[in-house]
Amino acid sequence: MSFASLGLIDQIVRTLASLDYQSPTPVQSQAIPAVLAGRDVMAAAQTGTGKTASFALPLLQRLSMDGMQVNSNAVRALVLVPTRELAEQVHQSVRTYGEGLPLRTMVAYGGVSINPQMMRLRKGVDLMVATPGRLLDLARQNAVRFNQVQALVLDEADRMLDLGFARDIDQLIGLLPKRRQTLLFSATFSEPIRALATTMLRDPVSIEASPRNTTAKAIRQWIVPVDKKRKPELFLHLLKRHAWPQALVFVKTRKGVDQLVELLEAKGIAADSIHGDKPQPARLRALERFKAGEVRLLVATDVAARGIDIDELPAVVNVDLPIVAEDYVHRSGRTGRAGASGEAVSLVCADEVQQLAAIEQLTRQSLERREEPGFQPDHRVPETNASGQIVKKPKKPKKPKHGASSAKGDAPVVQEDVRFRR
Numbered sequence: 001m002s003f004a005s006l007g008l009i010d011q012i013v014r015t016l017a018s019l020d021y022q023s024p025t026p027v028q029s030q031a032i033p034a035v036l037a038g039r040d041v042m043a044a045a046q047t048g049t050g051k052t053a054s055f056a057l058p059l060l061q062r063l064s065m066d067g068m069q070v071n072s073n074a075v076r077a078l079v080l081v082p083t084r085e086l087a088e089q090v091h092q093s094v095r096t097y098g099e100g101l102p103l104r105t106m107v108a109y110g111g112v113s114i115n116p117q118m119m120r121l122r123k124g125v126d127l128m129v130a131t132p133g134r135l136l137d138l139a140r141q142n143a144v145r146f147n148q149v150q151a152l153v154l155d156e157a158d159r160m161l162d163l164g165f166a167r168d169i170d171q172l173i174g175l176l177p178k179r180r181q182t183l184l185f186s187a188t189f190s191e192p193i194r195a196l197a198t199t200m201l202r203d204p205v206s207i208e209a210s211p212r213n214t215t216a217k218a219i220r221q222w223i224v225p226v227d228k229k230r231k232p233e234l235f236l237h238l239l240k241r242h243a244w245p246q247a248l249v250f251v252k253t254r255k256g257v258d259q260l261v262e263l264l265e266a267k268g269i270a271a272d273s274i275h276g277d278k279p280q281p282a283r284l285r286a287l288e289r290f291k292a293g294e295v296r297l298l299v300a301t302d303v304a305a306r307g308i309d310i311d312e313l314p315a316v317v318n319v320d321l322p323i324v325a326e327d328y329v330h331r332s333g334r335t336g337r338a339g340a341s342g343e344a345v346s347l348v349c350a351d352e353v354q355q356l357a358a359i360e361q362l363t364r365q366s367l368e369r370r371e372e373p374g375f376q377p378d379h380r381v382p383e384t385n386a387s388g389q390i391v392k393k394p395k396k397p398k399k400p401k402h403g404a405s406s407a408k409g410d411a412p413v414v415q416e417d418v419r420f421r422r
Contacts, residue, residue: 006032009061015099016057025050027209032058034205035183042157042184042197045209048333051185052093055079055153060094062151063126064101070124074145077127079153080172082160083303084109084131084280085287090155091129103127110134111280118143132160132168139175146175157184158193158326173200187333188326188362219332221344222368223356225381228349231319232263234375235347239269239297244315244343246290248334249299252320257299260319264297271297302327310334318346325358350379357384 003024004013024032027045034041035058045051059077070076079094081087091107098105103126108117110133117134121143128135128144138144152173154160160169182204184197198204226234239247251257254275264271272286272295283303290298291310302322313335322328328346335342346367348356360366366385383391 001029003032003057007036008032008057009065011100012057012061012097015097019096021053025054025209027051027207028054028057030205030207030209031055031185034207035059035181036061038062038181040182040201040204041207042189042194042201042204043207043209044186044189045207046187046333049209051187052090052155053097055155055183055185056090056094056097059127059151059153060098060101060103063103064098066150068148070104070126071145071148072124073121073143074124074148075121075128076125076148077151077153078135078146078149078176079127079129079155080132080135080160080169081129081155082131082165084111085274085283085303086156087129087131088284094127094129098127105129108134108138109280110137111283114138114141114143132165132172136168136171139172147177149176149180151181151183152176153183153185155185156330157186157197158188158190159186161193161196188329190326219335219342219344221332221346221365222370223346223348224370224372224375225377226347226349226372226375227377227379228351230375230377231347231349232260234372235260235317235319236263236267237372237375238317238345242315242343245296246293246310246313247297247315247317248290248310248313248331249297249317249319250322250331251299251301252323254301256320257301261299264299269297270295271299274298274300274303276301276303302331313342315343315345318344321346321348321352321355321359323355325355325362328359329363348381350377350381353382353384353390356381357390360384 001023003016003021006024006029026049027043028050031041031043031054035055043051043054063076068076079090081090087107087109091105094105104123105127106117106120106125108128108130110131114134114137117138118141121138135144159165182201184201189197224234224238249260251260254277257273257275261271261273272289274283274286286298289295316331316335318328318331322331332344335344356367385391
């Protein structure tokens with residue numbers, strides 16, 4: 001199957017050929033004709049399988065061919081994304097795919113001055129990529145009008161419809177024309193999100209280009225049980241042992257990110273960070289340095305779980321497991337993209353067993369456990385299975401006996417009891 005056979009015009013087909021896009025992926029072959037036909041779509045596919053092109057290519061074609069003139073401050077198509085990094089990435093793809101088409105596009109997100117974005121909107125925009133909060137800011141200042149909106153895309157729709165964004169999305173949808181095309185794309189859809197999504201869609205085409213909530217087969221996934229306090233030490237050990245040329249490293253908290261970067265730099269290892277407390281220009285610089293290979297490690301919170309597209313990234317390391325199981329799929333999907341191989345390694349402590357069980361239940365697989373010599377945990381990580389069940393309770397490590405005598409008696413027990421009470 002070729003891209004031309006999907007109904008794309010010659011200009012777009014030539015652009016794809018120049019990008020060495022040889023044939024459409026499964027999600028592209030199903031989504032592109034449906035979007036061109038004006039249908040609502042709900043599409044689930046693994047990360048790295050070309051979801052952005054699945055909606056961007058047909059939308060760009062429809063916008064370029066309908067002949068409608070965009071009015072001042074108006075927008076004809078909206079793509080909403082959860083993070084600033086993903087907004088930049090999607091907009092760059094839109095610009096690349098739309099090369100040679102008579103369309104104006106832009107990106108808008110918070111953390112930077114709103115004035116240039118307001119100025120860009122004055123001439124009208126055919127396609128706009130935005131984060132919900134900044135788009136609402138622009139609407140409140142009357143800098144953007146939605147009366148010409150023909151299509152709405154929620155990229156990473158599961159995240160866009162969860163509690164963190166639900167209120168903003170509800171407000172924005174209330175401002176949009178009721179007659180519009182709505183497209184939802186994501187790698188993961190929980191059942192509650194699927195139920196909610198159906199209230200937004202009209203007779204949608206449902207696409208599942210891969211089994212629900214799964215990770216790519218090309219990704220080797222394994223966990224290393226370890227005590228929480230020894231995670232940084234174990235990470236340095238694994239980094240040396242596996243000699244990953246680059247790795248994207250996830251840590252739960254912003255403070256944890258900064259502490260790990262400080263440790264790495266003290267060891268002479270080039271590292272940078274991304275988290276919510278860093279100014280947006282600094283976040284973009286860190287991402288560009290990592291993509292350019294100027295730093296070996298990028299340490300981040302889950303703001304980087306979506307929106308980092310790096311060719312042949314060899315490894316993702318979860319120093320901390322994510323709170324939400326779906327984020328594990330998105331984190332892991334930063335490696336093994338476009339058919340390449342990769343590793344997703346998780347350092348798991350006993351406190352994270354519930355998160356581990358939720359991940360295995362979501363992905364319907366038991367993650368391989370690899371004990372690392374010298375790092376066996378004192379607090380054992382309970383066994384889990386692909387059904388999300390904890391199948392074995394942890395064994396308490398034996399406490400060393402005190403005193404010279406090994407004869408039976410009360411003295412050693414009393415000593416241990418006193419020690420426990422301290």
